[in-house]
Amino acid sequence: MLRIVDGWKSYGDLQVLKGVSFEVGEQEVKVIFGPSGSGKSTLLRCINMLDPLDKGEVHLREQNLMAPGINLNAIRARIGMVFQHFNLFAHLKAIDNVSIGLRQVKKLPKEEARAKALEMLNRVKMAEWVDHYPAQLSGGQQQRVGIARALSMEPDVILFDEPTSALDPELIGEVLQVMLDIAKSGTTMIVVTHEMGFARAVASEMLFLDNGVIVERGTPQHFFVSPKSERVKQFLKQLDILYGSHKELLKRSNEEESK
Ligand SMILES: Nc1ncnc2c1ncn2[C@@H]1O[C@H](COP(=O)(O)OP(=O)(O)O)[C@@H](O)[C@H]1O
Numbered sequence: 644m645l646r647i648v649d650g651w652k653s654y655g656d657l658q659v660l661k662g663v664s665f666e667v668g669e670q671e672v673k674v675i676f677g678p679s680g681s682g683k684s685t686l687l688r689c690i691n692m693l694d695p696l697d698k699g700e701v702h703l704r705e706q707n708l709m710a711p712g713i714n715l716n717a718i719r720a721r722i723g724m725v726f727q728h729f730n731l732f733a734h735l736k737a738i739d740n741v742s743i744g745l746r747q748v749k750k751l752p753k754e755e756a757r758a759k760a761l762e763m764l765n766r767v768k769m770a771e772w773v774d775h776y777p778a779q780l781s782g783g784q785q786q787r788v789g790i791a792r793a794l795s796m797e798p799d800v801i802l803f804d805e806p807t808s809a810l811d812p813e814l815i816g817e818v819l820q821v822m823l824d825i826a827k828s829g830t831t832m833i834v835v836t837h838e839m840g841f842a843r844a845v846a847s848e849m850l851f852l853d854n855g856v857i858v859e860r861g862t863p864q865h866f867f868v869s870p871k872s873e874r875v876k877q878f879l880k881q882l883d884i885l886y887g888s889h890k891e892l893l894k895r896s897n898e899e900e901s902k
């Protein structure tokens with residue numbers, strides 16, 4: 644469905660991505676994790692062509708996105724994006740934040756766009772808040788509007804860039820729940836996150852990105868039970884300190900394995 648082949652990207656002298664390759668199948672959820680500055684956001688921006696690769700290939704359903712003369716707006720409508728800082732329009736109500744893309748990109752008539760936006764806000768459990776402005780919503784609610792906006796375009800794949808890392812701890816759960824729901828309903832997703840519980844629940848594969856290279860890849864079970872590289876082990880230990888969830892996951896994984 645989506646494939647990136649030997650992707651390279653630099654900013655000036657800084658080589659950020661160094662030959663990244665992976666693929667995402669239909670209805671698959673990939674989780675990308677790794678240290679700050681390792682190139683995770685850059686990778687997502689290269690995939691949705693906001694900031695194309697210097698070298699390499701990106702294919703979406705057998706269409707080469709790096710081909711000259713390709714219609715980038717049409718491509719971006721097929722690749723949804725959910726941002727760390729929500730990126731909602733401050734001057735628009737929740738409903739209009741969702742319907743604006745439907746009107747401007749999908750060219751839906753006003754009433755149809757509104758109906759579709761309502762349906763999507765309902766899906767992320769925001770039906771009661773449609774007439775609120777972003778400043779009147781909590782971070783978790785704003786992010787759910789962001790997810791509704793991405794879903795509304797019916798993209799082939801949705802990219803999530805650390806969607807819960809700007810949220811207060813008590814608001815993370817409601818956003819992860821919505822993400823779990825849409826993952827289980829068959830949405831193809833690439834999720835940059837350090838929420839290991841989410842990864843464990845729905846990721847078919849996890850990719851550990853360090854310094855622009857995928858150092859290790861495997862199932863959640865692989866990472867939580869027998870990660871190979873020292874770098875990954877170290878990083879997971881740090882997450883354990885930050886999130887306190889790794890040990891619990893490890894315990895559960897071991898219990899399942901011994902069944
Ligand atoms: N537009 C840009 N211009 C210059 N440097 C950038 C730009 N975007 C990212 N970088 C640099 O690239 C590296 C990787 O950044 P990023 O992809 O944001 O990492 P991550 O999301 O894993 O934290 C960092 O050193 C960052 O400073």
Ligand SMILES: [Mg+2]
Nearest residue numbers: 683684685805
């Ligand atoms: Mg980032």
